[in-house]
Structure formats: C-alpha cells, structure tokens
Amino acid sequence: MQGTQRILTIFGTRPEAIKLFPLVHALAGDSRFVSGVCVTAQHRGMLDQVLQISGVVPDHDLDLMQPDQTLDTLTANLLTGIGKVLDQEKPDWVVVQGDTATAMCGALAAYYRKIPVAHVEAGLRSGNIHHPWPEEVNRKIIGSFAALHCAPTETSARALIAENVDPATVHVTGNTVIDALQWITARIAADPVLASxxxxxxxxxxxxxxxxxxxxxxxxxxxxxxxxxxxxxxxxxxxxxxxxxxxxxxxxxxxxxxxxxxxxxxxxxxxxxxxxxxxxxxxxxxxxxxxxxxxxxxxxxxxxxxxxxxxxxxxxxxxxxxxxxxxxxxxxxxxxxxxxxxxxxxxxxxxxRAHNPFGDGHSAQRIVDLLAARG
Incomplete structure (x- = not known):
C-alpha cells in the first residue's frame, strides 16, 4: 500500500499481549499502516488466552517455549528466531513492550538491522539491576537505543531523560494496560459469561x-x-x-x-x-x-x-x-x-479513592499518532 508504514509488533508473554492488543487493534484499523504481529510464545498457554479473547491473529508464531530453559538459551533462540522474521518482513518500525526477554531480543534484533524501535511502557526504573531481575537490565538495554520512547508517566519520562535519552524521542502516552482493562470490563459487562x-x-x-x-x-x-x-x-x-x-x-x-x-x-x-x-x-x-x-x-x-x-x-x-x-x-x-x-x-x-496515575484509556491512539508523525 503506497505511503503506508510497515509496523511489526513483537511480544511473547501474557502481560505483553494484554498491553499491546489495544495498540495492535488501533494499528490494524488505521490506513496509514500495514500492521504485522510476531509472537514468540515465551509463555504459550497464557499468551494464547489473550490472543483468543482479543482477536489478535499472529502473522508469525515462533513457539519458543521449552520447559526449564535457561535465560541464555531463550535469549539465543529469541534473537535468531526474531531475526529471521525481520529479514522476511523488512518492517519500517518494530514495536516492543516492557522488559521481557522477548522485548529485549526483539529490539536488539531490530537494532542489528538498523530498524527503528518504538518502546511501549518505556522508562520504568527500580534503580536496582537485580530487582526485578532480569527485567531491569532488559528495559535499560532497550532504552539505550530505541528511537521512540512511549513513557507511561512523567516519572518514567524523567528517568529516561536522566539517562541522557534525547528528550525529542520521549513522549508521555499513559499506559495501554488501562486501555485493555477498559476494553475487557466493557466486554464482561456486555457478556458476563466471559468471566462466569x-x-x-x-x-x-x-x-x-x-x-x-x-x-x-x-x-x-x-x-x-x-x-x-x-x-x-x-x-x-x-x-x-x-x-x-x-x-x-x-x-x-x-x-x-x-x-x-x-x-x-x-x-x-x-x-x-x-x-x-x-x-x-x-x-x-x-x-x-x-x-x-x-x-x-x-x-x-x-x-x-x-x-x-x-x-x-x-x-x-x-x-x-x-x-x-x-x-x-x-x-x-x-x-x-x-x-x-x-x-x-x-x-x-x-x-x-486515590487517583490512578497510569492512564486514561487512550494510550494506544497516542502511540499510533506518534508513529504516524514519524512516517
């Protein structure tokens, strides 16, 4: 399609799927993009549940989950598996979320091919590389080279800027988890059998x-x-x-x-x-x-x-x-x-009764508009 950007969204766990399906929906419904999805199945069964309820059908399923695999084995398999998909798809942007091994390897494989990375839920920091482990290092790695940092809050945006990330690449979008929660609670209200x-x-x-x-x-x-x-x-x-x-x-x-x-x-x-x-x-x-x-x-x-x-x-x-x-x-x-x-x-x-600081349910659309502005 002429004038559109090719976006490949990569995820592998249930939490990633929950936080990314609102964005996948928004991209799929926007004529400015050709949207593809690659799942690694780092969590197989729990991932599939979210794919089913959200109606997301992956274009690529690497099915990499193995019992008791080490982090280095998983990392090697993720890097090579995602790399093959990127070589086939040749996207204009890769989107990853959070701090999993899938997110880190997806971003790194894109970086190796000079494909810009959009990091959803960027800038979370505990300040301790062992808590949470290994997630704190995973997200710091992504944050060191992502081209677009979608920070859920002002606090996370400030954390990125404190690490000398270019402020022009950092945007406060809210957290897509609130988009997802509003979507699923509306579905349950309409069809209580979903959660009976x-x-x-x-x-x-x-x-x-x-x-x-x-x-x-x-x-x-x-x-x-x-x-x-x-x-x-x-x-x-x-x-x-x-x-x-x-x-x-x-x-x-x-x-x-x-x-x-x-x-x-x-x-x-x-x-x-x-x-x-x-x-x-x-x-x-x-x-x-x-x-x-x-x-x-x-x-x-x-x-x-x-x-x-x-x-x-x-x-x-x-x-x-x-x-x-x-x-x-x-x-x-x-x-x-x-x-x-x-x-x-x-x-x-x-x-x-305290105010929830994490979003208003419109985060996915903000991210879509940021990607479109970089087209």
Missing amino acids: GLADLETRFAGRRIIGVTSHRRENFGEGMRAIAEAIRRIAARPDVAVIYPVHLNPNVRSVMQEQLAGLDNVALIEPLDYPHFARLIGLSYLMLTDSGGVQEEAPALGKPVLVMRETTERPEGVEAGTARLVGTDADRIVAETFRLLDDEAAYAAMA
Missing part, C-alpha cells in the same frame, strides 16, 4: 472480604516466597476474609504455596486465570496482594488498594499517588499492612 468461572467462589465466600493474590517474581523465590505463604496463612486465619490466589505454574511458587496453604477453608488456590477472569478477580477483591508489575497499574483503575510484596518497585507513581504501598516480603509487615486496610476504614478509603 468464578461464580462458585463468589458463592462460597459470600459475606467475606476477598483478598486477591498474585506472586511469581524470581527474586522472591526461596525465603521470600515462603514468607509470603506464611503471611497469607496468617491473614486467612481471620473469619471475615477469604483469599483467592491463582497460583503461577512455576514450581518455585506452586510447591511452596501448596505446602503451606492447601486445604485451608477460606483459601482458594486456583489455576492461572485467563484475562477476563483475572479482571473479574480484581473487581471482586477488597484489596490485592501482589509482586506483579501490571497489578499495580490495573487494580487502582478499579479502585482497589495494592500492597506490593517487593523491596523495590519500578512503578513509584502508584506509591506516590497513594494507590499502592511497598510492604516487602517480611511476613509480619505483610500481615500488619493487610490488617490495617481491613480494620481502618479511613486508611482503606484513602488508597481506594
């Missing part, structure tokens, strides 16, 4: 305040994960609460949680949820306990306080705005901060 799989738990835990939990960070494996499990067990001893915990498939998580929490009456250890059901879980929950990045952005959009079970966060905006609180992985502190929100209505209301 939690109905039995809703009935089982009627009259109790539900605490949603996610935990899977590599840096928490071992002692941190055991402390998180202990905290959940102590919280669940209260008769007025219930815990719903979609347990990550990684055995470093699953074995610990099964050992400490299986069989407790008001703890539901369930399989990982697809995107509609996860959005429903946030909506059902009184508060969220998490070491995830995305939940720190999503839960405040639905008015749910977030206690972050990490020592650092690359999303300080939530902490500064009051929507999130860092509680680390000390069991005593996790329990104390959870009980404070359960027992202090004013403390809860202050977090639940």
Whole structure:
C-alpha cells in the first residue's frame, strides 16, 4: 500500500499481549499502516488466552517455549528466531513492550538491522539491576537505543531523560494496560459469561472480604516466597476474609504455596486465570496482594488498594499517588499492612479513592499518532 508504514509488533508473554492488543487493534484499523504481529510464545498457554479473547491473529508464531530453559538459551533462540522474521518482513518500525526477554531480543534484533524501535511502557526504573531481575537490565538495554520512547508517566519520562535519552524521542502516552482493562470490563459487562468461572467462589465466600493474590517474581523465590505463604496463612486465619490466589505454574511458587496453604477453608488456590477472569478477580477483591508489575497499574483503575510484596518497585507513581504501598516480603509487615486496610476504614478509603496515575484509556491512539508523525 503506497505511503503506508510497515509496523511489526513483537511480544511473547501474557502481560505483553494484554498491553499491546489495544495498540495492535488501533494499528490494524488505521490506513496509514500495514500492521504485522510476531509472537514468540515465551509463555504459550497464557499468551494464547489473550490472543483468543482479543482477536489478535499472529502473522508469525515462533513457539519458543521449552520447559526449564535457561535465560541464555531463550535469549539465543529469541534473537535468531526474531531475526529471521525481520529479514522476511523488512518492517519500517518494530514495536516492543516492557522488559521481557522477548522485548529485549526483539529490539536488539531490530537494532542489528538498523530498524527503528518504538518502546511501549518505556522508562520504568527500580534503580536496582537485580530487582526485578532480569527485567531491569532488559528495559535499560532497550532504552539505550530505541528511537521512540512511549513513557507511561512523567516519572518514567524523567528517568529516561536522566539517562541522557534525547528528550525529542520521549513522549508521555499513559499506559495501554488501562486501555485493555477498559476494553475487557466493557466486554464482561456486555457478556458476563466471559468471566462466569468464578461464580462458585463468589458463592462460597459470600459475606467475606476477598483478598486477591498474585506472586511469581524470581527474586522472591526461596525465603521470600515462603514468607509470603506464611503471611497469607496468617491473614486467612481471620473469619471475615477469604483469599483467592491463582497460583503461577512455576514450581518455585506452586510447591511452596501448596505446602503451606492447601486445604485451608477460606483459601482458594486456583489455576492461572485467563484475562477476563483475572479482571473479574480484581473487581471482586477488597484489596490485592501482589509482586506483579501490571497489578499495580490495573487494580487502582478499579479502585482497589495494592500492597506490593517487593523491596523495590519500578512503578513509584502508584506509591506516590497513594494507590499502592511497598510492604516487602517480611511476613509480619505483610500481615500488619493487610490488617490495617481491613480494620481502618479511613486508611482503606484513602488508597481506594486515590487517583490512578497510569492512564486514561487512550494510550494506544497516542502511540499510533506518534508513529504516524514519524512516517
């Protein structure tokens, strides 16, 4: 098509798919672009769930997931696999999101071919290269050469400029995760069957305040994960609460949680949820306990306080705005901060009503317009 730009969007994990499908939709509906999608399937099953619900059909599927593969094996396979796709497609721009191995390798493969890279959710920094690991280094690598930095907030934009990134390439767009959440909640409202799989738990835990939990960070494996499990067990001893915990498939998580929490009456250890059901879980929950990045952005959009079970966060905006609180992985502190929100209505209301700093639902269109301006 004459006068159009060829855009190749590359992703491989469920969180990337959630944050990029609004952009893929926007690009596909815009005559200024020929839009292609390459997935690496770094996460196979969880990725496919998002592709199905969002209606995204990849043009290339590298299917690279292998059990227990090392990061260097994964990195080598990603670089060579994506490189072959780039040589075939010859895009004008490559779009990557966030800080996964797929994002870093997709950007690096494009750089090797002098293809400009647009980095969605650019500029997140914890300041510690080991927390989160290896994501902090992945995103710093992308940030060192991307041609367009789509920063979700002013804080992330300032972090890039502090690293001597050209300010003309840095733009605050908001976070596309809010676009995605608004899209899926509207779909659920129109068709509740999409998220009806939690109905039995809703009935089982009627009259109790539900605490949603996610935990899977590599840096928490071992002692941190055991402390998180202990905290959940102590919280669940209260008769007025219930815990719903979609347990990550990684055995470093699953074995610990099964050992400490299986069989407790008001703890539901369930399989990982697809995107509609996860959005429903946030909506059902009184508060969220998490070491995830995305939940720190999503839960405040639905008015749910977030206690972050990490020592650092690359999303300080939530902490500064009051929507999130860092509680680390000390069991005593996790329990104390959870009980404070359960027992202090004013403390809860202050977090639940705080302004969400991460977006307004129009981030994808802003990114599309930025790409068009560079045509």
